[in-house]
Amino acid sequence: MMKAIIIDDEPLARSMVKEYLQNYPDIEIVTECNDGFEGVKAIQQYQPDVIFLDIQMPKINGFEMLELIDDPPAVIFTTAYEEYAIKAFETHAADYLLKPFSKERFDKAIQKVIHHQKNVPEKTQAVLQTASQSLQQNHRIVVKDGGKIKIIPVVQIHYLEAADDYVKIITADGTFLKKKTMNFFEESLPQQQFIRVHRSYIINAQLITRIDPYEKEGHLILLSTGARLPVSKAGYAKMKDVLGI
């Protein structure tokens, strides 16, 4: 028996998946969700084997929702948006259905999930990696804050600090943790505004108020928020390059 959850903001779209699933007595729909917030809760509660996930949804989109889940199940995306790097998904076990999709195409997707079920979680991780990279306009970051979900517009970020497997995101509203690498943020945040000044720090360049020499070849940066952060030699060169000084 497999457990499935359908996450889509359109009831008719959900009923379509339900109808196609009637042929699979071994797959049980444990619940349906209207948006990503409900999705996160339901996945934690039911631990499904597979989810049918729309991408464009209110509040947080499908990719952002997946980022909030520690052990994502197999994912079959169902969306009308073609622009999310379909090619990348075709190489993975989890599938990508373009709305409207046929019964045959749907069956194929289910077959993929059933036959590759064992190694699906890793594949989903790979999909996510591709997805975040193809979502070039990263205007915001979604994090879990206790039981709540917090959306941080990137302009509100003061700086990022490496913390083992996590990255600390420091904003006016407080500090948040996200399970990602510094390299990920260095690549996905707007390059003109965020500079990796140190192995462990990425700063918001708009908040720089002073740069002082510090010890031998290092520098110390002062942000308008009062934070003092170290700048490495390479980081200083990068900063000079971006700021044009």
Add this chain to the structure above:
Amino acid sequence: MDNIASSKKKLALVNAIWWVIISIIHSLVLTGFNLTEAQAIVDSFLSNILLAGATILITNNMRYYLPRREKYWYVLTISISVSAIWLLITRLLLGFIFRSDDHYIMILSRSLSIRFAVAFLMVGCMAMISLLWFTQEEQKMMEARKNEAEQLTRDAELFKLRQQLQPHFLFNSLNSISALTGSNPEKARHMIEQLSDFLRGTLRKDEHQWSTLEEELQYVQLYLDIEKVRFGHRLQTAIASDEASLKMKLPSMLLQPVVENAIKFGLYDTIGEVNISINAKVEKSYLEVTVQNPYDAETAQPLQGTGFGLASIQRRLFLLFARHDLLQTKRENGYFFTAIIIPQIF
């Protein structure tokens, strides 16, 4: 064309009068040197006919060949050489006609330098005027071309702005129809009709065309009805308009993207029940249409500054009316208001 022809005639007349006056002065001056009246008239007539011919030659030359570089040297050289040739010809002709009159021949010889000076002035002035005139003409033509090019670009831009119908709307609607065919074929058929009407409307619209508010509202209603099938459980809409406003005109497909925008932020990006309302009224000689939608302060925040994606609508209003104040927005109590103001210019 009539205008050009009549202005050409006028120019020729002014030219002729000018040459007659010059000829009279010329002959009067000559009578002061003890020449007979006949001699003075023949001399003046012959000289000035030839001189007029020379200037016409220069003007026509300029019409087809406008010097690009060293134009002032060109004017000087051509004036000196044409005047010299003219002087030689008049000298030979007049000398031949009055070869028996020594007094005349003497006056002719002595006045050669002054004749050359006058001819040089005349030809030079004419060449200069022609140069300026044709340069200006050329500039006018270039200006006209530039305007035309700009107009074309503007048309293309308008076309592009209007064509931004969101394809995902179409595909999501088709998906809803697909879902309905199983459970509710009647409703599926109805939605196919609605979608067809909507698409037909999109294809038929011409960007230069103006429609009445009534037509545009019908079209918007169709769009909202389709969205209601998709989100029926949580979308409420209200359209209010006073009688007078319905007959007023607005550029076609201008209201539609405003409503699409309201749906995007008010419906696609929010949770729970949603109210979207459209209000139309007449303000003096303006038609004012306001669209009201809720928005999610949390998720809409990162979009601040882009003006909720209304930039293209503002651009289109500017291209149409050359005004920046025809799109107005405000936020109040969790609602976003977009007002478009259409001057009634007929």
